[in-house]
Amino acid sequence: MKEIEYIDTKLNNFKIRYAQENDVSIILEFIKELASYEKLNDQVVATEDILKRSLFDRKVAEVLIGEYDCKPVCYAIFFYNFSTFTGKPGIYLEDIYVKPEYRNKGIGKIILTYIAKLATDRDCSRFEWACLDWNEPSINFYKSLGAVPMDEWTVYRLEGDSIKKLAEKF
Amino acid sequence: MKEIEYIDTKLNNFKIRYAQENDVSIILEFIKELASYEKLNDQVVATEDILKRSLFDRKVAEVLIGEYDCKPVCYAIFFYNFSTFTGKPGIYLEDIYVKPEYRNKGIGKIILTYIAKLATDRDCSRFEWACLDWNEPSINFYKSLGAVPMDEWTVYRLEGDSIKKLAEKF
Numbered sequence: 001m002k003e004i005e006y007i008d009t010k011l012n013n014f015k016i017r018y019a020q021e022n023d024v025s026i027i028l029e030f031i032k033e034l035a036s037y038e039k040l041n042d043q044v045v046a047t048e049d050i051l052k053r054s055l056f057d058r059k060v061a062e063v064l065i066g067e068y069d070c071k072p073v074c075y076a077i078f079f080y081n082f083s084t085f086t087g088k089p090g091i092y093l094e095d096i097y098v099k100p101e102y103r104n105k106g107i108g109k110i111i112l113t114y115i116a117k118l119a120t121d122r123d124c125s126r127f128e129w130a131c132l133d134w135n136e137p138s139i140n141f142y143k144s145l146g147a148v149p150m151d152e153w154t155v156y157r158l159e160g161d162s163i164k165k166l167a168e169k170f
Numbered sequence: 171m172k173e174i175e176y177i178d179t180k181l182n183n184f185k186i187r188y189a190q191e192n193d194v195s196i197i198l199e200f201i202k203e204l205a206s207y208e209k210l211n212d213q214v215v216a217t218e219d220i221l222k223r224s225l226f227d228r229k230v231a232e233v234l235i236g237e238y239d240c241k242p243v244c245y246a247i248f249f250y251n252f253s254t255f256t257g258k259p260g261i262y263l264e265d266i267y268v269k270p271e272y273r274n275k276g277i278g279k280i281i282l283t284y285i286a287k288l289a290t291d292r293d294c295s296r297f298e299w300a301c302l303d304w305n306e307p308s309i310n311f312y313k314s315l316g317a318v319p320m321d322e323w324t325v326y327r328l329e330g331d332s333i334k335k336l337a338e339k340f
Contacts, residue, residue, distance in 0.1 A: 031254045046257025054252065060259040061252040079252050082224065082231040084201045084265050087216025089230040095254050116328065116336035127328040127336075134322070146332035150325040152304070158286065158297040162316035166286040166297075 019063035090126030260296030
């Protein structure tokens with residue numbers, strides 16, 4: 001994996017690179033900022049050690065960092081999902097976040113376009129992500145890229161104690 | 171990976187095992203039956219070759235098969251997702267299906283309980299799946315297991331040509 005994936009000379013040398021292990025504190029900072037924007041701060045229990053283990057030891061997801069003016073200003077975290085209907089993997093984007101002061105420059109679109117290209121290069125049949133229903137600016141942006149809302153589906157979740165409670169019945 | 175994961179002597183020796191490469195035709199048959207139940211038959215474009223490559227060469231998902239009376243009667247397909255808020259992987263259940271004539275025996279619950287146990291054994295923070303909003307029997311069943319609907323989120327999807335169209339802008 002090359003360190004630098006993309007440089008945009010027209011956008012102040014905006015650079016996309018894969019995160020390395022020593023980026024873990026920046027990643028956690030981004031996660032907390034995004035959670036704060038989503039009004040979900042209380043749900044962040046990740047620590048640098050936990051992220052290090054998941055992202056760099058177990059490698060369960062990939063992380064891109066975007067740099068503007070040589071400063072990290074955005075990140076994206078994604079992993080493979082799988083569609084039985086197409087029989088192929090897809091890319092699921094867990095998080096995308098651009099720092100407020102760097103918005104409206106086209107950075108979010110460059111990152112999403114880059115991941116769409118990864119999806120085609122990697123023979124993925126879908127590129128998906130979830131968005132909060134009140135987040136209208138993001139929803140309009142996603143629709144402008146051609147994304148379609150899966151309105152008829154709802155995700156069901158077991159978490160923490162509710163997983164343990166079910167697991168204990170086995 | 172052991173071939174047989176579980177035998178239930180009280181349920182006609184109901185057996186759970188990991189699917190092997192030569193199960194690919196059974197898996198495709200199950201996928202088509204589930205799509206038919208979901209009224210989404212036209213969306214199944216997977217073939218045995220495509221599934222073989224994704225599931226057994228690329229290993230992007232794991233498949234469990236349940237056997238009753240020595241016949242395959244159900245399947246479950248799942249993969250790791252990742253939560254930035256917890257910093258840990260989760261298990262995402264793409265498909266679970268029990269043949270109609272084998273329902274109401276507790277088979278679906280055994281499979282879900284088994285995967286919940288896998289989730290705890292593998293240090294996963296969440297166990298999730300999606301359900302169609304009109305599928306009330308399944309929704310009630312999932313809620314009875316403690317699952318919570320993520321009502322405030324919607325998944326957005328790019329697929330096929332819409333991915334290519336976006337990727338070409340890169």
